[in-house]
Each structure stands twice: as structure tokens, then as C-alpha cells.
Amino acid sequence: MKAVLRQLARMSVLVLAAGLATALLVRWSPGALIDEREMDQRLSAESLASLRAENAANRSVSVVLMRYFRGLAHGDLGYSESNHTPIAALIADRAPVTLQEISAGLLGAWLLGLGFAIPAGRFRQAWAYDAAVSTGAGLLLTFPAALLAYLCLAAGAKSNIVLILVLAPRIFRFSRNLLVQAYGATHVQMARVRGIPEFRILAAHVLPSTTPQLLALAAASISMAIGAAIPIEAICDVPGLGRLAWQAAMARDLPLLVNLTMLIALATTAAMAVSKSFEPPMDADARR
Numbered sequence: 001m002k003a004v005l006r007q008l009a010r011m012s013v014l015v016l017a018a019g020l021a022t023a024l025l026v027r028w029s030p031g032a033l034i035d036e037r038e039m040d041q042r043l044s045a046e047s048l049a050s051l052r053a054e055n056a057a058n059r060s061v062s063v064v065l066m067r068y069f070r071g072l073a074h075g076d077l078g079y080s081e082s083n084h085t086p087i088a089a090l091i092a093d094r095a096p097v098t099l100q101e102i103s104a105g106l107l108g109a110w111l112l113g114l115g116f117a118i119p120a121g122r123f124r125q126a127w128a129y130d131a132a133v134s135t136g137a138g139l140l141l142t143f144p145a146a147l148l149a150y151l152c153l154a155a156g157a158k159s160n161i162v163l164i165l166v167l168a169p170r171i172f173r174f175s176r177n178l179l180v181q182a183y184g185a186t187h188v189q190m191a192r193v194r195g196i197p198e199f200r201i202l203a204a205h206v207l208p209s210t211t212p213q214l215l216a217l218a219a220a221s222i223s224m225a226i227g228a229a230i231p232i233e234a235i236c237d238v239p240g241l242g243r244l245a246w247q248a249a250m251a252r253d254l255p256l257l258v259n260l261t262m263l264i265a266l267a268t269t270a271a272m273a274v275s276k277s278f279e280p281p282m283d284a285d286a287r288r
Helices: 002-027 045-057 061-072 087-122 127-141 145-155 159-183 186-193 198-236 241-251 254-278
Strands: none
Touching (some): 002 061, 002 254, 087 159, 087 198, 087 241, 145 198, 159 198
16 A cells, blocks of 8 residues: 555656646747737737736746636636647547547557567577568667658558557567577476476566566556557547647647657656566565
């Protein structure tokens, strides 16, 4: 119970710190105090004065954050000036698109990563296959998510393909090492000598021994998918939370940016907390 409370407290601190850092970065960014609406020649002197008074009231980060947390306590996430829509409605409208994209990307990445990692772990003597697949994964890792998104957009591929290409090499490299160790265990060798089918060896001996590490990797891959979804959605024009965050950053929409940053930080810290809970405990010699 204490460990759970400690994790919740840690997550709360990190989420609040992410929101505060976002507010400070937006407030002190170049041009943050300039409102393009003041350049409209059609505005009267009274309209300009009202607009400047409104901007002056929103320039204090402490005032904006106090107003935000006061509304948050009542379930009000605020109003997006750049979209002219309540922020809660924006998030509710865009979140299903991002969740569907991340789910499809994670499923495809795990199928592809494990699909290449299992033969590499089983047939360790097939060095040509292992070298070719490892080289391909290493090359994909050198490409930023934004560049892969641009190339897939130019080729007419869906954004899910980009997320698969971003995550699959990481899943392959980590799971390959685990499977090589698992297939090299003595009891696995004995099972093969006794004539047990390879599929049964994989299901009954190899995968169970690597389950804690694979579950930790699965939780960590969710965090990686969330981070990669922002540039992918922005470049591929996917109407999800990633593109919404990009648009909010371009428009310096502070309330929307703070909400999205805290939401992403919450999802990321939760995924990492789950990942840590699946990590096998270290023995006394490893701690030294």
C-alpha cells in the first residue's frame, strides 16, 4: 500500500511539474505577449482597449494556473481560444482517434517485433538472418519519427504504419536478447532433446521465463507510442490529440497546452510505473 501511495504521489508531482513547466515556457517564449488580433485595422479603440485588458489579465502565469486549478476542482478544464471550444469537448472528440491509432500501432509493432525476434532467438546459428534483421532495425532506429511520418505521407501510407516502424525495431532488439537467453537455458535444451515440439517449447518454457521483462517492455512501449504520436499526427494530419497539441503550441493556447501536457504526462508516468512494477527484483549481488 505504501508503494502504491508513493507511486501516486510521484505521478502527481511529475504531472503538476509538467503543467507548470509548460506554462512557464509558453509565457516566456518569444512573441508570447503579442496578440495578432491587435493588428486588425477594423477594431475600434474600445475593442483594442478591451482586448489589451484581457491579455494583461492573462499574462500572469500564477493567475492563469490558479484559475485553471480552481476550475479543475469543479471538472472544468477551461476554454480554448484558438479553437473557440471548451477544452473538455476537444479532448473527448480527439482522444478516440489517438487511442485507436496507438492501439493499432502497438499491436502491429509487437507482432512484427516478436515475429522477427523469435527466429533470431531460436536459430542462433543463422547469423545471416540475425545480422540482416538487426541491421534493418538499427537503420530504422536512426530515422526520427517525424522523418518516417513524412516519408510514409509521401508514399500514401497510413499513420499506423509510421508508429509500427517507430516501435517495432525497439521491441525487436529488446525481445531478441531476452529470447536468446531463454532459448539457451538448460531446461529448454533438454526439452528439445526429448523431442518436444518447438511451438510447445516456446509456449511452455521460453515465453513464461521472459514474461516479466516483456510485460515491462509492453508498458514502456505505450510511453514511447504516446511520445511518437505527436509528430506523426502533426505531419500526417491525423485529427487526434497529437495534432491538437501541435496546433495549440503554434497558437500559444496556454490553457489547452497545459491540459494536454498534463494528460500526456499522466499517461506516460502511469505507463512507466506499470513498467517498473513488472521489472524482476534485483538480487543482493546486483545491488552491489
